[in-house]
Amino acid sequence: MINLKNIERFYRTGIQKTWVLKDVNLSVKQGEFLTIMGPSGSGKSTLLNIIGMLETPDAGEYLFLDEPVFQFNERKRTELHKHYIGFVFQAFHLIEELTVYENIETPLLYRGVKKAERQSMVADLLDRFNIVGKKDLFPAQLSGGQQQLVGIARAIIGKPKLLLADEPTGNLHTSQGEMIMTLLKELHNEGMTIIQVTHNEKFATYGTRIIQLEDGFVRRDEEMRDEG
Amino acid sequence: MIKNYITIALRNLMRARQYTLINVIGLGIGLAAIVWAFQIYRFSFSFDDFHPDQERVFRALSTKEGNDAPMGFFPMPAVQLAKGDFSSIEAAVRIRHNTVDVKAGKNEPFMEPILFTDLDFFSVFNFPLLKGQNDLNDRSAILITEEIATKYFGDEDPIGKEMVLYAGTEFPKPLTVKGVLKNTPNNSTISFKLLTNYENLQHGDGTPAKPDEWNSMLDAAFFKLKTPEDAGRLAADFKKYLPLQNAARADWKMTGFSLVSLKEHAQMSDISVNHLEERPKDSAIFGPLVLGLLIWISTCLNFTNTTVARSNQRLKEMGVRKVMGGRRSQLTTQMLLECFAIVVMAFGVAVFLNSLWLPSFSSMFFIEVRAEYLTDGVLLAFIGLAVVLTTLLAGAYPAFYISRFNPTQIFKGSVKFGDTSLFSRLLLGLQVSIAMITVIGSLGFAENAEFQRTYDYGYDRENVVNIPTQNASELAAMKAAVQQIPGVEAVAGTHALIGFNLPWRTIEAEGQIKEGSVYSIGADFMEVMQMKMVEGRAFDPKLESDFDNALLVNETMAGNFGWTAAAAIGKTIRLDTQNFTVVGTMKDFHGTMLFGTIDPAAMRLVRPEAASNLVLRAKPGEVVSVFDQSKAVWEKLFPMKPYRGYYQNEVAAEAMRVTTGISAVNRLFAIITLLLTATGLYALVSLTLLKRMREIAIRKVMGASSINIVALVNKRYFWIFLFGAAIGCFGGFALTKLLMDMIFKINSGLNPATLAISIAILFLVAVATVGVKVWGVLRTNPAEVLKGD
Ligand SMILES: Nc1ncnc2c1ncn2[C@@H]1O[C@H](COP(=O)(O)OP(=O)(O)O)[C@@H](O)[C@H]1O
């Protein structure tokens, strides 16, 4: 599904280049649950953004479903965002002026889904995540865990093939974090490809594969033996 | 404490340079505009306010049969008689303006306006003497203004120099310069360049004016009374002069008199046949007043909006100050002080702008507006008031609003202020309305200019040249000479000209008394002017009776008597004591400028020996060269006499100048208000974007297209914009039409296309403004925005 070759990313400070990603090679198959780990500032978010096509690297090649991403125009990228990729953020990034229901509904608006269909899709998710009672509340009225549930609901409502989650549990208590991870695991079991960034060793084990970023390289890349 | 306030204020303004600059310039424009409007207003209502004993000086006005409007004319002999007859009259002044040829030294003669008046002139009016003496008792004396002194004598001392006035060309009257007066101020109804005793007035045939000429009219008569209460009784008593007067002028039967105070007469705008200067028309006073106020308000709104927008960035500072013990009133003071500093700087800009704007406006409209900031107490007081008002209007809302919050609210980030505020958006809507009004005004008057340029006056005004001469023999010689010029198509002699004199008189038919113009024209005049008949026939110089009693009427006059064009033929019309028979009805023509409607008019035929004006029509496109050639011809024939020829099209010039002037002023103001609207909109949109940067990034990540984002940002401005534009449309339409109707009885009105174009212009400006800002946001990478969290 994803094929990254010799990805480089640097920032220029004056005449000096600071490398974030030096030579990253990575391929992710459909149905994998990949965890990216590494110290702060090691370029995990940068890598995730490149995969999510929010950032363009300075060198390298990126094939998404065997198509060369760097040749896509703005419109095509927007199309991919709509239909293939969902994002979950550490800081939730819910729209404060919108209710829970409206937040989840928003991606469907951009996909031009009919009202009746939207209602049933959102209702299904609210039901599944057990937040039906909260649908008319505003984000500020929810706990962090509940907000992240909404964030995930919003990310998956469009049935993306790929879910990108940058430290989804970073702002949550452990118990809430576990709930979120269980949910991700479920989604993975249903066939969704997921790439997450986390600092939490335990949460990393929910996935099928872990890579370790250091000094701009992939230091470690191991498949998890399925213990369960 | 104060010092601390000021330091902080200045530092804050320095830090926000863009904000400061935009507002200093913006408010500078606004202040300049109201100072301009205020000065026009004051100028207009200051006419004749510089004479001593104002309340005791009265102007005598008359009324005439068939017309109730007060007229400026007054019977000449009645003034001196009244002074003798009524003991309550302390001084009496006759005023008669003439334009005469004046010769001094070796110069060629110039035409100059001269005032003939009485000994009492300087005891009633205040026209300061600069040099020599102003005793009109000296019959050989002529008094001149500084302007004339420089024009004729340059640096030399004019006192004692000789100046020769000519009545006609043959009758010189040498006078000696005895005094130099200050130029007459522009807010004086009495205006002159030369001044001499009434007894020096000569008629065209060289005979001196005699004190008992009852057929002679004064342009104005003024009386200074011992007790002002006597005015009403005195005006009634003046009726005893009516029989003498009306016996001498059967064509101009007066019915009564009135005395109005100097102040009142200076404000009257309905004196008919008024040969004194008048204050600017209401439209010229209130048009600028409305425009100036609109601009000023618009700049204040802009100031408020940008201040609000900036306050948002200062919320944190306010919170910190409060925590450190700043009281609300101190914070308010701090913010108002910053506003005040900006307004004061803006005033500097206003002074500069008006130093450019006032002179160019004055020369465009002949309305003198000056601003003498240092010596004019009233103006200073007005400016003080304007500065305080502007500070409060623009600064009060942000200052009081922002200082209200408590710090924890601010730190929690739950205070939202600025773009979402309906108040700010309403202000923006108001600005849009104002911009709309000025854009419509500018386009509307441009349209009117085009309408006037192509307006059919009912005669050929493009190709005709008028050449006044002084008698029939001059006319005959000139006529023969211009006929030799190849570009000349037709020539005629005439007494009356169209558009430059209004031979207004009483006209009687079938027992109805009406008024109208009666032109005495030469036989070929209508052919030269290309005027058309509707019914009946034109004059036939071969019929002797046509000279005696034939009359042509225009459609309007026929209509006034209740006749159709055809029915008018054969009717009898009485002028003075003489009966005429209507032989033809002419197509209507515009006998005046477009300021007025089409007048009822009649034509009678004059014999060649009574004609003194020459009219000629040039072949199309050759009028300028014909004009120059006829001037050359004249100078060869009459080397000692100034050539007085002018283009018939000058009849349209004044109206055209006014229209294009108004259009130009509106255009300038439209550009300003559009810029102001654009800055206001830019400030608000910037703020919205700043606040919603994160939201926009999230939406982009969720698949929102650029169009979705543009729609999102503009949604909150779209309706307010539409609302403002709609109000502006109505306001602009109503105000422009009102102004047009006030100034021009005949005008183009407003075309729906003008409104549509105005809306389009405003819309384009808005789209461009928002577009620039939104484009930048669309270009930013959402990852960049979301990264920080
Ligand atoms: N716009 C930028 N300019 C300069 N350096 C940047 C910029 N954005 C990120 N970086 C640097 O790139 C490095 C990697 O950032 P990031 O991918 O966010 O790390 P991680 O998510 O692993 O903590 C960091 O050292 C960060 O300081």
Ligand SMILES: [Mg+2]
């Ligand atoms: Mg990170």
